[in-house]
Amino acid sequence: MLLVLTALDDLAALSFVRASETAGTHCTVLTTEAMSFARRRSHRLSDDGVVTRLEMADGTVVSSSNVTGVVNRMLSPPDLAWRHATRQERDYASAELHAFTVSWLNALSCPVRNRPSPECLAGPVPHPFVAAAAAASAGLACPTVRMGTGHEREPARALLLAAASAAGAGSHIRQVVCLDGVVVADDAPPDVRSGVARLAGSLGFDEALVGLDFVVAEDTWWFAGTTPLPELRLGGRDLVGRLLTLLHPDPVAPSP
Amino acid sequence: MTVLLWGVPTEGPIAMVAAALSRLGVDAVTVHPRAAGEHHVVLGLDPGPGGATLTGSIQVAGRRVALGGIRGAYLRPVEPELVPELARLPATAPDRIHARLVHDTLVAFTEVAGTLTGCRVANRLSSMASNISKPYQAQAVLRHGFSTPATLISDDPDEVLDFVALHGQVVYKSISGVRSIVTAFDPATDRSRLGRLRWCPVQFQEQVRGPDVRVHVVGEEVFAARADTDAVDYRYARAQVGQDARLSAYRLPADVADRCVALAADLDLPFSGIDLKLAPDGRVVCFEVNPSPGFPWYEQEAGLPISAAVARWLTRG
Numbered sequence: 015m016l017l018v019l020t021a022l023d024d025l026a027a028l029s030f031v032r033a034s035e036t037a038g039t040h041c042t043v044l045t046t047e048a049m050s051f052a053r054r055r056s057h058r059l060s061d062d063g064v065v066t067r068l069e070m071a072d073g074t075v076v077s078s079s080n081v082t083g084v085v086n087r088m089l090s091p092p093d094l095a096w097r098h099a100t101r102q103e104r105d106y107a108s109a110e111l112h113a114f115t116v117s118w119l120n121a122l123s124c125p126v127r128n129r130p131s132p133e134c135l136a137g138p139v140p141h142p143f144v145a146a147a148a149a150a151s152a153g154l155a156c157p158t159v160r161m162g163t164g165h166e167r168e169p170a171r172a173l174l175l176a177a178a179s180a181a182g183a184g185s186h187i188r189q190v191v192c193l194d195g196v197v198v199a200d201d202a203p204p205d206v207r208s209g210v211a212r213l214a215g216s217l218g219f220d221e222a223l224v225g226l227d228f229v230v231a232e233d234t235w236w237f238a239g240t241t242p243l244p245e246l247r248l249g250g251r252d253l254v255g256r257l258l259t260l261l262h263p264d265p266v267a268p269s270p
Numbered sequence: 271m272t273v274l275l276w277g278v279p280t281e282g283p284i285a286m287v288a289a290a291l292s293r294l295g296v297d298a299v300t301v302h303p304r305a306a307g308e309h310h311v312v313l314g315l316d317p318g319p320g321g322a323t324l325t326g327s328i329q330v331a332g333r334r335v336a337l338g339g340i341r342g343a344y345l346r347p348v349e350p351e352l353v354p355e356l357a358r359l360p361a362t363a364p365d366r367i368h369a370r371l372v373h374d375t376l377v378a379f380t381e382v383a384g385t386l387t388g389c390r391v392a393n394r395l396s397s398m399a400s401n402i403s404k405p406y407q408a409q410a411v412l413r414h415g416f417s418t419p420a421t422l423i424s425d426d427p428d429e430v431l432d433f434v435a436l437h438g439q440v441v442y443k444s445i446s447g448v449r450s451i452v453t454a455f456d457p458a459t460d461r462s463r464l465g466r467l468r469w470c471p472v473q474f475q476e477q478v479r480g481p482d483v484r485v486h487v488v489g490e491e492v493f494a495a496r497a498d499t500d501a502v503d504y505r506y507a508r509a510q511v512g513q514d515a516r517l518s519a520y521r522l523p524a525d526v527a528d529r530c531v532a533l534a535a536d537l538d539l540p541f542s543g544i545d546l547k548l549a550p551d552g553r554v555v556c557f558e559v560n561p562s563p564g565f566p567w568y569e570q571e572a573g574l575p576i577s578a579a580v581a582r583w584l585t586r587g
Binding site: 052054055056057058059060061064095096106107109110111112113114116117120121131132133140141142143144146147148150151155156157158159160161162163164165167168169 | 309310311312313314315316317318320321322326367368370371372374375377378381382385386396399400401402403404405406408409412417418420421422423424425426429444445446447448469470471472
């Protein structure tokens with residue numbers, strides 16, 4: 015079973031599902047909404063390992079043994095059943111369901127892109143300043159960034175605005191999709207591609223599907239941040255093929 | 271050399287580490303979350319040919335300290351929204367926005383400083399996050415050769431009752447980092463409440479007998495205390511059995527101490543509190559790795575020099 019975990023409105027994830035089906039590989043799609051109303055959830059740990067079983071309202075059963083790979087695009091825990099609860103109860107339940115999901119997806123022995131980090135269900139989220147420092151060390155063009163009292167408040171936004179300021183007028187935003195340290199189907203210049211590969215290595219993206227954002231002006235690509243939710247459509251058939259090879263034991267190449 | 275202490279200065283852990291730093295003659299600057307309005311901070315990343323350079327400074331009580339000169343940082347911050355004086359204010363209040371800016375900038379500094387300046391941080395908030403899911407953390411515990419209690423997280427009452435029948439005595443507690451009191455499952459009173467599990471799974475564990483051992487790991491140093499009590503949760507022994515647990519220094523077997531150090535390093539926690547149970551069947555069961563241990567009770571009752579070790583670690587760079 016190739017499992018795709020996604021919010022109902024994640025068009026990039028649904029596009030991947032369509033491309034996968036076109037290539038002959040069936041995906042089992044579980045939305046955050048559906049998981050919020052699962053019929054049964056069971057997660058067992060012992061010295062012998064971890065076993066999980068989820069039963070959905072439509073009869074779909076997901077277990078540790080029947081999943082071959084996971085495309086995980088979950089950003090929020092499956093807590094919609096609690097949306098009308100008091101804030102205190104909702105926050106508690108949300109934290110519990112987040113903790114459950116983090117453990118479940120990290121315990122799977124099959125490939126998962128991405129495994130949740132404790133901070134983000136969708137995958138790795140290095141602090142923007144850590145990412146920027148690593149990008150500079152990797153040889154990518156990095157803007158001077160400031161934050162603090164009297165400056166931009168939010169670090170990711172501070173980095174993006176600094177990149178936009180460095181790039182100047184006429185610039186545009188580009189995202190480079192990177193799977194397991196390899197830049198996928200992109201026309202970025204060779205020095206940017208090699209810099210991205212070095213950055214992916216230093217940030218521990220060896221087993222991750224991420225997007226790296228740049229603000230591009232003329233021939234300079236200014237590093238502007240990372241995301242565990244890349245725009246999958248940018249990767250085209252190349253990305254679909256690589257993901258199916260990775261996540262499905264009997265992959266079928268996507269048709270032209 | 272300057273060490274940053276980020277937390278409430280009168281709170282035990284911060285106060286004891288501050289005192290230990292003072293005994294070492296080390297300069298410390300304390301950022302009090304309740305005094306954020308008096309703090310000003312700017313953090314910069316300046317790219318250069320060999321990578322980025324960290325710039326900026328923090329101004330506390332009229333004193334300005336260059337961030338690049340801070341060699342160690344001990345973190346027990348309080349979210350601005352939880353500071354009593356700020357919690358009453360609307361989110362758009364300038365004082366609350368200012369406090370959030372101070373907080374977020376110090377998070378950024380403590381996340382990146384280790385790489386750029388060699389500043390020793392105990393602990394980075396991103397590293398503390400492993401404690402956000404106990405079963406996730408338990409997977410790391412297993413990789414380091416500790417035993418984990420048989421655990422069921424379920425929203426199915428029948429499955430829970432089967433688990434109770436199999437293990438006899440069972441406790442329940444939160445899955446997440448939200449603090450909860452470990453409580454024994456009582457079939458007589460709790461059985462009728464199991465229907466409430468339906469919309470949120472709950473964590474049940476076999477109740478492991480034997481003494482509790484809290485291991486504080488500071489870098490590669492280990493300080494262990496044994497807790498003797500009849501309570502299910504020794505931290506709440508007074509509430510559960512009418513008197514506090516008795517703490518005493520405990521000599522850990524060398525291989526267990528080594529595994530504690532390795533586990534803490536794997537979780538990127540230079541300072542941690544590891545909860546062990548010495549089961550009668552010989553298992554060393556690990557329940558949790560606390561990323562921000564409240565250590566004064568163990569230091570004072572069991573005579574463990576933990577704050578001095580933290581101070582040494584912070585200044586070792």
